[in-house]
Amino acid sequence: MKNTICCLLILCFLSGCKSFTKQDLQSSCGNTFEVQYIENGKYKLSKQERAKDYLTIYFLEEFNDQIKISINQKEVFNKKVITDTTKFDTYSAAFTYKISSTDTNYVIKGYSERNKTCFEVPINTKYRIIYLYYHNEKWIVRFSNGLIVN
Template identity: 70%
Template sequence: MKNLIYYLIVLMFFTGCKSKSIEIKSDCGNILEVQYDKNGKHTLSEKEKSKNYLTIYFLDEFNDHIKININQKEVFNKGVVTDTTKFDTYSSVFTYKLSSEQNNYVIKGYSERTKTCFEVPINTKYRIIYLYYYNKKWIVRFSNELIDFQN
């Protein structure tokens, strides 16, 4: 009986959370955190989710030159400066068009300043990727929720 109660509590914990987070070791050798947001307050509409693109935002503690490859093709290569005193201030966001012929994507990022990188498969059921570099660790958040930058 105790085991049944324990499993029910664990199940409620996992199903009740707004997001799921796992730490993995990237092919680059770094430990990174991958997060998956469940539906939230400012969720993309089905019409927006059906469009064939990803939007990638850089947030929190970037003062760096960042390179991003998707499926070994360079899609971003420039300086990124984010203001850590105001959450809504970020300098870089870009959109990537998904191919109708391809189903699998891998995003790889590299930081010039910290000499760190990350590599993770893209879950295409999510249309937004938030990239963070926080506490010497990359955080990649897959989401269909727009952050409300006004609050």
């Protein structure tokens, strides 16, 4: 029994106790981008917060660019985003988007003016937070219900 518990603790330690899935996709701009789904995390949103009809989108890493974001072909963000590259996971810009409580089909598309790269991915509305990174010349779109605390 002790060996089983020790093995489980070691496995949990090695995996970080944080489960997520990721996949690489090809964009319509010709670049690849990564989509991640964080299943659990340390700073979870409460059930009440997840029930609200909005998404929060955060820009986190390696942006120094004019970024355009559209949801369902409607432009919802078009600003210069500059991140502090010395402080990883520091929010440089964020915005909220109101979603319908009845409609569950949303597609988010992002475009970088400077790098001429983009991504387009359906939004899984069970997640209320989307983190956007531009890391190693690749977009990373992370869906989560865990809030990163600065």
